[in-house]
Amino acid sequence: MYKIMLCCSAGMSTSLLVRKMVEAANERDLSVQIDAYGVSEFDMQFPQYQVVLLGPQVKYMLKTLSDKAASLNIPVQPIDTMDYGMQRGRQRPELCSVADPSGALRGVEMSSLYQSMIAVIEQSITPLAGRLGQQKYVIAIRDGFTAALPFMIIGSFMLVFIFPPFSPDTTNGFARGWLDFSQHYREQLMLPFNLSMGVMTFFISVGIGASLGRQFQLDPVMSGLLAFMAFLLVAAPYADGKISTQYLSGQGIFTALITAIYSTRVYAWLKQNNITIRLPKEVPTGVARSFEILIPVLVVIATLHPLNLFIEAQTGMILPQAIMHLLEPLVSASDSLPAILLSVLMCQIFWFAGIHGSLIVTGIMNPFWMANLSANQAALAAGTVLPHVYLQGFWDHYLLIGGVGSTLPLAFLLLRSRATHLRTIGKMGIVPSFFNINEPILFGAPIIMNPMMFIPFVCVPMVNAVLAYGATRLGWLSQVVSLTPWTTPAPIGASWAANWTLSPVVMCLICMVMSAVIYLPFLRAYERSLMKTEVEKAKNSVPVAETVS
Template sequence: MNDKLMTFIESKILPIAGKIASNRYLNAIRDGFVFAMPFLIIGSFILLILNLPFTDKSNFLYMEWYTNLMNSFKADLVQPFYVSMGIMSLFVAYGIGYSLSGHYQLNSITGGFLSLFSFLLVSAKVEYVPIAEAVAKSFLVDADSYIPVMDVRFMDAKGLFVAIIFGIISIEIFRFLVKKKLIITLPESVPPAIAKSFELLIPVAVVIVLFQALNIIIQKKLIMMIPELVMKIFEPLLHVSDSLPSIILLLIIHILWFAGLHGTNIVDAIVKAITLSNLAINQAALQAGEPVTKIFAGGFFDSYVFMGGVGTTLGLAIAMVRSKNEHIKSIGKLSIVPAVFNINEPIMFGAPVVMNPLLMIPFIFIPIINITIAYILTKLNIVGHVVTLVPWTTPAPLGALLATNLNFGAMILSFVFIFTSFLMYKPFLKAYEISLEKEEGSNK
């Protein structure tokens, strides 16, 4: 049975996963999200600080000073959120262009700007509009003054898919023109920075012609902007992705890890596009004082599955520290501290968990059990929804507390999952100990 399983993984799963892992577009999308993450995390924490559950007089956490502070200054203090989470698609668009250009050995910086320009071209209309008296003070202008206003409705998560699609297309246009030598090249005596800027002139012109023509056609024929059309196309995906079966399907990450591949990196581009879109919906609802509805948002996996890393291996690390087998115990001691911060490479390759049939069953099924329970409890509003983006290295119970706007039920559930994972890993680890002892005995 074990031999057949290993043969199936090596012959069927590994080749497919390897191709996915090396896909240039998925890698560029993943890099785009990675580059944007510091801004998104800070923006999320600002939103959390400005929406703490301290303003409800019926709640024991009520604080009058905090309520007064928010009533007076919230509109000013929330601005960093709007220029981080509120324009995340700008960061992602530049990151995708930068990464994909580097893959093609084009100039990464100019490629990043081309991708960003393409996104703005199809997503952000600019018009001179009169400013109403009610908001004139915020803009520090006189009422009825005409100022240029950029439409930023699609710069948040609603523009992510547009940033991905048009970022990739623009770099492919750039690559094609460079390959065909349809670019302006200056003599070697010209400073490199200037030469590179002229290199981008024709790609920019081509992008303007193609994308602006598409803009006009869609706006005239469908009476909508390109981001609206793209959102309508991807709306069913976002709806389905928030269902329990879809979330469980994404736990294929664990099968890839078991096969020795970095499953998180392989699937991350798809997961991030979904979770950040859902997180933005939750944050908009939180900011408006409306019910938060999306379950699979932000660090939902980090709070309830990746405790100790993929496979909820913090429970396994604890069990290994308590083992009587010297090899397992030593790996456990080495792995326990990184596992607290959700880093589990020492345990994955030291135990090992990779290609270990005895540990495969809990490694794959514990996350499924956890996510099913967490999904149901979140759906029933027994634990809070994720509304804040927390660094993935934050210890899971604390991360769950922060991600759900100080919902103590989420933190308790995370602690419970660590304990139950320890209990579920323990018998399988015992079986692994016995197999190691037999192997050591046969080698004597």
């Protein structure tokens, strides 16, 4: 059986192409197995396959992944942008030998303006994004937060039971009963929240340590546990038989990042320099591995613990408190409108270059978002004003409605397009767009590296950001207090993130209308160019009878 691995940022959009390829294989009676994975799973999965196909949004990782797969002689090939966008499973060379004929869009796609833009992007933007996207520490931080996400989502979900979305003065029987129940059993209901969101740094530190350890060819379990111990050593002071939990949630996030990276680098350096306890070959591997970690544990304790004691003696603050004090201006700046617009602009430009900008931007912003989310949840529990606006729920449900570029309204417009190609893309992309997966539209229309769609693609989420931020500051829009899956449809996810209030639903609808208004004129101009090309191609395909003089 021929085994094919498709790889993109999270394995979501490639799974759509997998279905098409499987259908084509079944029609041709081909014995193949085709699976989709995210790039974070590449190292564990690729040895099982004969070929790896890489989505265009992570094409910048081609060399790195090819070098890894070369040891097993497994080829890594990029998927053509148009094949990916059009979900052309039947035209992949791995499944049939018939080359895919270029459609009418090729004439537009390969224009001189298009080629010039590609040259500029490839020479300037792509190398920068490639370096950022493949940076070991960015990858480790992203993987750490991804590993912690399920625990934090479930913990956040408990908030609606602990703090029902009703006024304390309500007379509604159901609402009154819910409020009374939550107040009577608040201590019991808080337990799952405190052991998930309240100790988010546990999951994050283990995840970062394991991911970074894997990149340094270390045992990921041991490197994850070492990172966990390093964090506890400085962030969980023990006194009077009790461990303080003050820095185990959002306030300790930056300490968790620093200690996880430090402890794993110590482990890697000691191993690379053969500073380790070696046991005879007769000793079982598991026992030998446990002895290998002894010196790294000793070094981490011997460095971090005295450092923590010294900082406390000099400043009266332990390490996580000192780090938060130093980073306070940066954390405050991350919650400002300029920070929102800058992060959106970076994401959109990277995506326009065909690079998964969301992966890069969220990897950088996640520590700030989680610290701010923890502060909002603490304020909710205390009954005080929520301090922060820019959190992951704000990013997912106001700026990325239907996916990057807020393309859900565009998907509806495509369904009514006069251009056959765009109508086809609209039909293919509308359902995934409800769940914020829009690669069929990005690569199929295409929007990626399409000069005619650059302005609305960049401007739409920035306009939405200004609207949502302004409405929040004016007190019209409820703030985010919960973590939600990014695939949750925007109006539902926005309401869920704000503890099921209605104002986020209204804001999502306003943002969708505004997005449609901005996209429409640019889409019409692009539509006219496509229709002209389609008409010319149709004329050229009609055989012309020769005249005999």
